[in-house]
Amino acid sequence: MKIAIPADDKNIDSTVCQSFGRTPYFLIYDIDTEIADFIDNSAASSQGGAGIKAAQAIVDSKVSAILTPRCGQNAAEVLTAAGILIYKTESSSIKESIAAFKEKRLDQLQEIHAGSHGHGG
Template sequence: MKIAIPVDEKNLESSVCVSFGRAPYFLVYDTETKGSEFIDNTAETSTGGAGIKAAQIIVDNKANALLTPRCGQNAADVIKAADIKIYKTTFSSIKDNLAAFTDGKLPILEEIHAGFHGHAGN
């Protein structure tokens, strides 16, 4: 299966990016081939709706799971509509998260925040 992670730099030693929509890159890791590919997040420079565009990129790259520290409502709606599961990263290192994911130790991301434009305060 293919796993996507927002990352700060284009290498496996990089840390997980704290933001999903405005992460500079996504790592797409293939658990079968152990191959990794870094894709540019063209949503990074969007003035608005970055989460939606970033999520579209994840979907278009045919990821089966997304590992992220947090995720906005709009982005989560896109990801879920594509039947991609969202897991919460628990380490800052990419490798630790991948290992934890493989061991089934990463929790499903429960708290979806309101996002830049939505529903805050309700």
């Protein structure tokens, strides 16, 4: 099973990025093999709709769940349509978040924010 986490740096010791759509990288982590793969988030520099584009990349990377502190409405719509579960991270540490997920300590993200759509353009 693979999961995704927005990451501030391309490093497993790095921190969870506070933004889903505009995170610089995503960690794609395989729970079974413990292989960590980082992908660039090309949506980070988008003029608008970053959440949708980032979510599309997550969908295409075939993960089962995403661990994130926040998620916008449009991104959540894409992720949910693809059957990807959204979990709320409690720690800023990536390692700690993975551990918490493995031990089923994370809750699903309830508050989906409306985002700032439309104000850019």
